[in-house]
Amino acid sequence: MGIQINGPASGMQTDLIIQQLLSIERRPQVIMNRQLQLMQWKKSTWNEINTKLLDFKTTVEGLLHRDKLLASKVTSSKEEKVTAIASGIANSAEYEITVHALASSTKLMSGSGKAGFGLGKAINQFLPFFDGGNFGTRISKGTFTINGAQIEIEDGDYLGDGTGADGHDLIKKINDSAANVIASYDPATDCLEIKAKNPGGNVNLGAVTDTSNFLTVTYLLTSPEEQNGGVAVRTSTSHLGHIHNRELLKNANFAEELLDKDGGTEGQGKFKINGVEISYDLSRDNFDNVLSRINNSDAGVTAFYDKMTDRLIFQNKATGSFEIVLEDVEGNFVEALDLGAGSTVSMGQNAKLSIVGFNNDQPIYSSSNQVTNVVPGLTINLKATTTEPVKLNVEQDQDTIKKTITDFVNKYNETVKYFNSKLKEKSVTDKDIEEMTDSERRAGLMSGNSTLGKIRFGLLEQIIDPLSDSDGVFKLLSQMGIESVVDPSGANSGTLKINDNKLEDAIRNNPEGIARFFFNDADGNGIITRDEDKKPIESGIAVRLVDYLDSLLDTRVYEHGKGGVVPRQQDELDESMKYLKKRIDDFDKRMEQRELYLVRQFTSMEKSLAILQSQSSWLSGQIAGLFG
Numbered sequence: 182m183g184i185q186i187n188g189p190a191s192g193m194q195t196d197l198i199i200q201q202l203l204s205i206e207r208r209p210q211v212i213m214n215r216q217l218q219l220m221q222w223k224k225s226t227w228n229e230i231n232t233k234l235l236d237f238k239t240t241v242e243g244l245l246h247r248d249k250l251l252a253s254k255v256t257s258s259k260e261e262k263v264t265a266i267a268s269g270i271a272n273s274a275e276y277e278i279t280v281h282a283l284a285s286s287t288k289l290m291s292g293s294g295k296a297g298f299g300l301g302k303a304i305n306q307f308l309p310f311f312d313g314g315n316f317g318t319r320i321s322k323g324t325f326t327i328n329g330a331q332i333e334i335e336d337g338d339y340l341g342d343g344t345g346a347d348g349h350d351l352i353k354k355i356n357d358s359a360a361n362v363i364a365s366y367d368p369a370t371d372c373l374e375i376k377a378k379n380p381g382g383n384v385n386l387g388a389v390t391d392t393s394n395f396l397t398v399t400y401l402l403t404s405p406e407e408q409n410g411g412v413a414v415r416t417s418t419s420h421l422g423h424i425h426n427r428e429l430l431k432n433a434n435f436a437e438e439l440l441d442k443d444g445g446t447e448g449q450g451k452f453k454i455n456g457v458e459i460s461y462d463l464s465r466d467n468f469d470n471v472l473s474r475i476n477n478s479d480a481g482v483t484a485f486y487d488k489m490t491d492r493l494i495f496q497n498k499a500t501g502s503f504e505i506v507l508e509d510v511e512g513n514f515v516e517a518l519d520l521g522a523g524s525t526v527s528m529g530q531n532a533k534l535s536i537v538g539f540n541n542d543q544p545i546y547s548s549s550n551q552v553t554n555v556v557p558g559l560t561i562n563l564k565a566t567t568t569e570p571v572k573l574n575v576e577q578d579q580d581t582i583k584k585t586i587t588d589f590v591n592k593y594n595e596t597v598k599y600f601n602s603k604l605k606e607k608s609v610t611d612k613d614i615e616e617m618t619d620s621e622r623r624a625g626l627m628s629g630n631s632t633l634g635k636i637r638f639g640l641l642e643q644i645i646d647p648l649s650d651s652d653g654v655f656k657l658l659s660q661m662g663i664e665s666v667v668d669p670s671g672a673n674s675g676t677l678k679i680n681d682n683k684l685e686d687a688i689r690n691n692p693e694g695i696a697r698f699f700f701n702d703a704d705g706n707g708i709i710t711r712d713e714d715k716k717p718i719e720s721g722i723a724v725r726l727v728d729y730l731d732s733l734l735d736t737r738v739y740e741h742g743k744g745g746v747v748p749r750q751q752d753e754l755d756e757s758m759k760y761l762k763k764r765i766d767d768f769d770k771r772m773e774q775r776e777l778y779l780v781r782q783f784t785s786m787e788k789s790l791a792i793l794q795s796q797s798s799w800l801s802g803q804i805a806g807l808f809g
Contacts, residue, residue, distance in 0.1 A: 292523025299491025317423025450512020501548030
């Protein structure tokens, strides 16, 4: 409700009268709003039609692949050794395969480095633990246990050599403890040794109550106990001075200092792996950052750091005898990590197999364990070497072929039934429109729609018309047991029904003919080949359907609108709704002006009545005075 006024002079509810008058005059707008709602519902239906056709097209396009209509299944006599997958061009046969060697990938491991231990330099045995000490992992304060005796690591402690008199020489602490062992550090091997003081003595390391990680960091906790002249000895299983893979490269304890492009230790550098450039920043990156960059690149390798050996390892992602090529571009990354002449390379090898009847029964080589270029239509997966032939039996997969055709028929029927339901849906006629629900008002919107009827008929026509240009055995769906349904009720009219026995016979006797009926793919590429005018030069029901569906769904804009019937319907409804919305908006503006006009008119009337009433009262007073 807009402006409200009362009738002090007339005594009428003038605001109510105005709204009632406006309500009557708004009836055309009510009708337009109903028309707009119907158009919106109609467009929604066309959107559903568009989706149904797109879904059906996806199913039809599946028929363009021979793998689905000429499906084969493969059984292996030893699946743990050899398996295979057959495509549509594979022949039904039995193949005998012997695997002499599997393909492996090339692996490259960094050398012993400048210090001769790995990537890291030897520890500084006299540098306090908490100032670094060059250990691969920071040593923590706390206690560790040897032969039941607890040794404590405190602030200021260092590894030492057993001669320190300041109370912080850890080797001296161990040797002076009740553990009854002798500890020593060998700079030549960068390892720590702990041996029993007396023959027959033990070297038992660690306890559940330990709070320091010393025995783990020094690679003693899991070391084996050995005997040397009857004396028990345990030695670090790896050198102690590993790199710090999670610290900045400039502080990572590399045996040979990493340099940037200018020979400094703060800037950036670059190197190449298999021709792919990898960058690094000594002040921003840690070693793990660089490895992640390598693994996410196109270099085709996997890089990882082996903490036990303190070495960097590269492995080709692809199998086969392919080299791994590294070179410095800016800086010395490759040189510093001893990835050149000092590295250890284990070249990958090609797979070696033999297949009876192929290559004159001579060995066949493949860079991959997935062999695709030997037996036409067969992808052979090598899993293990064999001492005797593995038998692969390839045969027609009739169940899969039937399912592919059945899925196509079901999707077609689903689409046509939906169209039938819309075409046959009746409007509600026994209620006034004001009494109807939205679903009742929506009913019958597409009833008898000629455009939708033509689409439905066109689908059936593409399906049941004979293939005049087919050179195969089948020219009609009915020849393989698929016929159209005649339904007087209309619900199933135009759908298809399958004679299972006839279809199974057709699949068993002539699968190639069925495949060519749906798509006579001359070049076997699964794509419809076309001439200069975009017309197909390959035949088949699937080809006809794809072209027909494309013509219905074409969204390209031409001189007279979009090419497809369905997008045109949607666009026409959009234009009609746009025009109707403008009319409704214009009507709103007119009604606003009309309301103001009525308010002014009723206000003027009230003023006039008030004046008349005032004059009448004055005149009545005058007359009363004359006769008084």
